[in-house]
Amino acid sequence: MAIIRTDEWLEEDWKRPEAICERLRPYFPGGKPREIYRELLSFGMYKPSAAIEKDVQLLIDSNTWVNMEGIFKKYRGKWNGPDIPIFIFPSAKRTAFLRKAPPQKSGVSYPDKLFLFLPHIEDKKELEALLVHEYHHTCRINVIAKDVRENSLLESMIMEGLAEYAVYHECGENYQAEWCSLYNEKELNHFYKLLLQDNLNKKKTEKEHDRLLFGGNGIPRLLGYCYGYFLVKKYYQSHRFTIESSFKIIGNSFIF
Numbered sequence: 001m002a003i004i005r006t007d008e009w010l011e012e013d014w015k016r017p018e019a020i021c022e023r024l025r026p027y028f029p030g031g032k033p034r035e036i037y038r039e040l041l042s043f044g045m046y047k048p049s050a051a052i053e054k055d056v057q058l059l060i061d062s063n064t065w066v067n068m069e070g071i072f073k074k075y076r077g078k079w080n081g082p083d084i085p086i087f088i089f090p091s092a093k094r095t096a097f098l099r100k101a102p103p104q105k106s107g108v109s110y111p112d113k114l115f116l117f118l119p120h121i122e123d124k125k126e127l128e129a130l131l132v133h134e135y136h137h138t139c140r141i142n143v144i145a146k147d148v149r150e151n152s153l154l155e156s157m158i159m160e161g162l163a164e165y166a167v168y169h170e171c172g173e174n175y176q177a178e179w180c181s182l183y184n185e186k187e188l189n190h191f192y193k194l195l196l197q198d199n200l201n202k203k204k205t206e207k208e209h210d211r212l213l214f215g216g217n218g219i220p221r222l223l224g225y226c227y228g229y230f231l232v233k234k235y236y237q238s239h240r241f242t243i244e245s246s247f248k249i250i251g252n253s254f255i256f
Contacts, residue, residue, distance in 0.1 A: 006087050006088050007065050010060075015053075017046070043107070044106030044108075044117040046117070052090050055090040059088070064088060068131065071131050076135075079135075079243065079247075081139045081142075084113050086114045088115075089118075091117035092117070105119060109134045109137035109138045110138070111138065133177075136163040136166045140247045142247075143247040143248045148204065149203075149205060151204045153201070153202045153203075154251045157225070157227055157231070158228050158251040160225045160228045161229040165232045177225075179221075180226070188226060188227055191220055195223065196212060200255070235253070235254045
């Protein structure tokens with residue numbers, strides 16, 4: 001199915017995101033537009049504003065949908081990945097406090113679909129890096145064939161680490177997320193013993209899972225992401241796995 005032409009939806013209904021989410025109902029069986037929008041908001045989808053209208057036009061003028069189609073075809077062929085629908089929408093604007101920070105891109109992956117939330121980005125390699133990260137998630141979810149709601153903290157950490165390692169391999173270090181270098185090895189080992197070691201089996205349905213993965217409330221920011229990437233890097237040094245094989249390496253393999 002590849003890239004869904006949500007640019008046409010946005011031209012007509014960008015001010016009414018729930019109307020856009022009405023068109024998404026076939027992809028969320030049983031979901032209501034308001035529920036779908038609330039879920040996508042939590043992952044970085046936009047809220048209507050005058051600035052968003054400009055972003056929509058910039059995304060259209062820069063051929064974002066066509067460019068992303070080519071990127072997706074490249075990796076679907078390279079990784080023999082699933083043919084899924086991909087939806088592109090503007091990303092949420094930063095708060096006034098953070099307005100001078102770089103614009104944020106984000107996404108969310110499902111077994112059968114993928115959403116990308118974008119500011120206007122001139123560097124096409126940035127688009128590729130986001131697609132690589134999110135599509136790696138989808139490929140791994142499909143190969144492992146397990147409900148992600150059953151994921152342990154360890155599996156969630158490894159998923160993020162592997163996806164960002166794929167970005168490093170395919171796009172280069174300059175296109176990796178900033179969280180890859182938030183903490184040094186000494187700090188990570190300290191946090192592991194203090195916070196992560198006894199909680200690796202926490203399920204995604206447990207509050208502690210997300211608290212340790214994302215950080216906050218006394219937990220270092222994005223701790224699970226950072227330690228997951230650290231584990232993947234260490235594992236690669238001794239195993240030299242390929243991206244294609246990384247879809248099926250079980251999470252426990254990375255603890256040594």
